[in-house]
Amino acid sequence: MSDWVVRLIEQSGYLGVGFLMFLETIFPPIPSEVIMPVAGVSAAKGQMSFALAVASGTAGAMLGNIVWYLAARALGHDRLRPIIRRHGKWLTMDWKDVERVHHFFDDHGIALVMLGRLVPTIRSIISIPAGLLDMRFRNFVIASTIGTAVWTALLTGAGFKLQENFHRVGDIIGPVSNVVIGLIIIVYIWRLFTHKVASED
Structure with missing residues (x-):
């Protein structure tokens, strides 16, 4: 995987970084902890500007984030109702739970999205509840851009610092993702055994 990423970035530069980060957001098995450290190595060698590498990675990731947000927004909050009614037991939630999460997102959505972009695994899926729960698009873009830029800069900086040892970034983030x-x-298992689905009014 890393060899392919290295070759693409060497051949395509900033466009390759943005494209890979877009793919990483749409198809998470392509890890950002490989893409951006490789860009950081290129910046350390003078083949790229550090700032432009971060900007291109952020732009590509944000494009993917917006795709997921719009897809979830198109599905819509109200269309969840029959899904919750039919599969609430296995989803471990009822409609009152959805409403509570909706209100919580209304109050704290910006912080949730911003911080979610900094947590492995969560950062790839936080766009979906933001879209489903009707988070304002402007707020979503602002929060996502800040969180994504920080994440991208941290990974690029790690690659810049570690250079040929950039693989160590994945050695750290991989276990965090597993946790x-x-x-x-x-x-989920705890809720599966303890949650009781309330009947709808």
Whole structure:
């Protein structure tokens, strides 16, 4: 994977960085912790501008973020109702839960999206609840851009610092991603056995 990323960035420069980060957002198995450190290595060698590498990575990721947001927004909050009614037991939520999350997102959505962009695994999917729960597009773009730019800059800076040892970035982020996934699974199993779906009015 990393060899392919290196070749594409060497051949396509900033366009390659943006394209790869777009793909990473749409298809998460292509990891940003490989893409942006490689761009950072190129910046350290003088083949790229650090700032432009960060900007191109952020732009590509934001394009993917907006695609997911618009897809979720098109599905719509109200269309969740029959899904929740039919599969609420396995989703471990009822419509009152959806409404509570909706109100929480109204009050704290900007912070949730901004911080979500900095958490492995969560950063790839936070666009979906933002779209489903009707977060204002302007707020979504502002929060996502800030969070994505910080994440992208951190990874690029790590590659700039580590250079040929950029693989160590993945060695750190990989286990963090596994912990996040593990926590999500634990919380889901706990809710599966403890949550009681309320009847709708």
